[in-house]
Amino acid sequence: MRLFSSSAAKSLSCDLALGAFSLLNFAFRPYNPARMERGIYRIIDANFNRAREAIRVVEEFCRFVLNCDSLTRRAKQLRHELCAAINNLDADKLICSRDTLGDVGVGQVVDDQLSRNDLRDCLTAACKRLTEALRALAETVQIINPPLAKSIEKLRYDTYALEKDIVTFADPIEKFKKVGLYVIISSNFPADVISITNKCVAGKADCIQLRAKDIPDDALLSLAKEFVKICRESDVLSIINDRIDIAVASGADGVHLGQNDLSVEHTRNLELSPLIIGKSTHCVDQLLAARAENPTYVALGPVFETETKPGEAVAGLDYVTEAVKLLADGCICHVAIGGITVENIEQVLGAGAMAFAVCSAITDSEDPADRCSQFKAKIAGFKR
Numbered sequence: 001m002r003l004f005s006s007s008a009a010k011s012l013s014c015d016l017a018l019g020a021f022s023l024l025n026f027a028f029r030p031y032n033p034a035r036m037e038r039g040i041y042r043i044i045d046a047n048f049n050r051a052r053e054a055i056r057v058v059e060e061f062c063r064f065v066l067n068c069d070s071l072t073r074r075a076k077q078l079r080h081e082l083c084a085a086i087n088n089l090d091a092d093k094l095i096c097s098r099d100t101l102g103d104v105g106v107g108q109v110v111d112d113q114l115s116r117n118d119l120r121d122c123l124t125a126a127c128k129r130l131t132e133a134l135r136a137l138a139e140t141v142q143i144i145n146p147p148l149a150k151s152i153e154k155l156r157y158d159t160y161a162l163e164k165d166i167v168t169f170a171d172p173i174e175k176f177k178k179v180g181l182y183v184i185i186s187s188n189f190p191a192d193v194i195s196i197t198n199k200c201v202a203g204k205a206d207c208i209q210l211r212a213k214d215i216p217d218d219a220l221l222s223l224a225k226e227f228v229k230i231c232r233e234s235d236v237l238s239i240i241n242d243r244i245d246i247a248v249a250s251g252a253d254g255v256h257l258g259q260n261d262l263s264v265e266h267t268r269n270l271e272l273s274p275l276i277i278g279k280s281t282h283c284v285d286q287l288l289a290a291r292a293e294n295p296t297y298v299a300l301g302p303v304f305e306t307e308t309k310p311g312e313a314v315a316g317l318d319y320v321t322e323a324v325k326l327l328a329d330g331c332i333c334h335v336a337i338g339g340i341t342v343e344n345i346e347q348v349l350g351a352g353a354m355a356f357a358v359c360s361a362i363t364d365s366e367d368p369a370d371r372c373s374q375f376k377a378k379i380a381g382f383k384r
Contacts, residue, residue: 041090041097043140048086048094051133055079057126058162065119066170067331070294074162078155082134085151089141120170127163131156168268172254172276172296175237176333179206179297180379181372184241184337184359186211186308190223196363197227201234203372209256209357211241224250237276244270254278254296259286264293278335282315287323291332298327299357302338303348308359314338317351324352342374349382 059075062068086094100106116122134156142149183205187193193210200208210227212220224240228250231238239254240247244267247255254276255267262270264277279295281287282302290298300323302314320336327334336348337357345356358375365371 037093038097040140040143041093042099044086044089044137045094045098046103047133047136047140048082051082051130051137052079054126054130054133055082057122058130058166061119061123061126062166065123066166066173067329068169068294069330070292071162071166071169074165078158078162081158082152082155085148085155088145088148123166123170127159127166131159131163134159168271168274169294169296171274173331173333175253176207176276176296179237179333179335179355181205181375182207182209182239182335182355182357183362183372184209184211184308184357185363186359187363188212188214190215190219190226193223194226194230196368197230199368200362200372201230201236203362203369204376205236205362205372206355207237207239207253209239209241210252213242217246221246221249224252228252239276239278244275247275248272256280256299257295264290264295280337281323282313283319284322284326287326291327291330295332297333297335297355298323299335299337300324300353301336301357303336303351304339304344306339306359309338312338317347320348320351320353324354342371342378345375345378346382349379 055075055078059072059079062071062075066072116125134152138149138152138156141152181204183200185193185196185200185208187196193212197208197210208227208231210224212223215223220243224246228238231253232251237254238252239256240250240252241256242258242261244255244262246252248271252275256278257264257267258280259282264279267275267277276296278297278299279290279293280299281290287298287300300315300320302309302312303317303320305314306312315338323334333355334353335355335357336351336353340348340356340358341361348356356375356379362368362371362375
């Protein structure tokens with residue numbers, strides 16, 4: 001069976017011959033140094049503009065969405081380092097090589113190229129565009145200035161690190177911003193933990209922390225997995241106290257760190273996906289130190305004397321007020337903690353707190369679900 005008719009075969013042979021002739025003609029065209037240099041500078045100019053614009057999108061996300069000073073500074077520094085690197089090249093050649101009207105790539109789009117559902121999509125697209133542009137820059141600059149290409153290559157790796165830090169910080173923040181009532185279940189008895197977790201979920205707690213310090217690791221992991229499953233089924237955030245290993249292995253939403261636990265940086269190095277990371281603070285000095293670590297949230301307290309940690313010095317309402325002011329210009333969330341009850345929560349609301357960690361006032365009550373509902377009503381009904 002013949003696949004082609006004789007006329008079709010002849011036509012195909014002609015097309016192939018013409019294509020081969022065109023390739024040979026291009027390959028053996030006399031080398032034109034001026035055209036080649038112009039092409040080099042066109043590539044550099046286009047990708048410099050693309051990279052600089054992408055960094056600006058990243059910087060604006062850090063500045064206006066995350067409101068994070070440290071990440072904004074890093075994005076800005078990256079932009080300035082790129083501009084400084086390109087300033088080592090001939091600016092006149094760059095601008096004169098530009099041919100926007102004659103650029104065959106202008107106007108070429110693919111499906112969903114400009115499809116964005118939210119600002120997170122804008123960030124992701126900008127980061128990918130930035131690393132692609134930096135790679136094209138490094139490859140091309142290598143031809144005319146090898147040392148400069150190494151500097152640009154470093155910027156590409158700096159971008160990878162910045163993107164990771166933005167995502168691991170931003171995603172947990174978005175989750176935690178919705179938290180109002182944060183329940184802490186402090187028990188070493190698995191049956192009690194599961195029972196109270198179910199009741200708090202029924203009472204519409206926003207976040208629940210498992211604090212079980214005296215359980216063997218294998219039993220703790222088993223309990224944590226069941227605890228996380230219950231929370232996840234009702235869209236309640238699950239936090240594990242102290243143990244990043246248990247948090248990761250159980251699939252919890254986050255981990256809470258005390259003053260003597262791992263640093264936030266070391267904790268992030270151990271996570272497999274972006275985790276909510278909380279940090280305890282008891283005074284302004286600890287708050288400032290924690291803020292520099294960029295946790296998802298800080299715990300402020302104890303606000304009042306607490307049965308959970310008897311004898312611990314009270315930080316008081318004044319600390320809550322001062323801490324809320326210090327955190328106002330950033331994006332780190334907070335929870336007031338320690339001795340908070342339905343009867344005194346309005347005082348803490350009045351001090352400026354937006355989220356509240358409650359332990360015994362809920363877990364030791366006759367009806368934890370109803371007590372959660374009472375707390376939620378107080379929080380929702382407070383007039384600021």
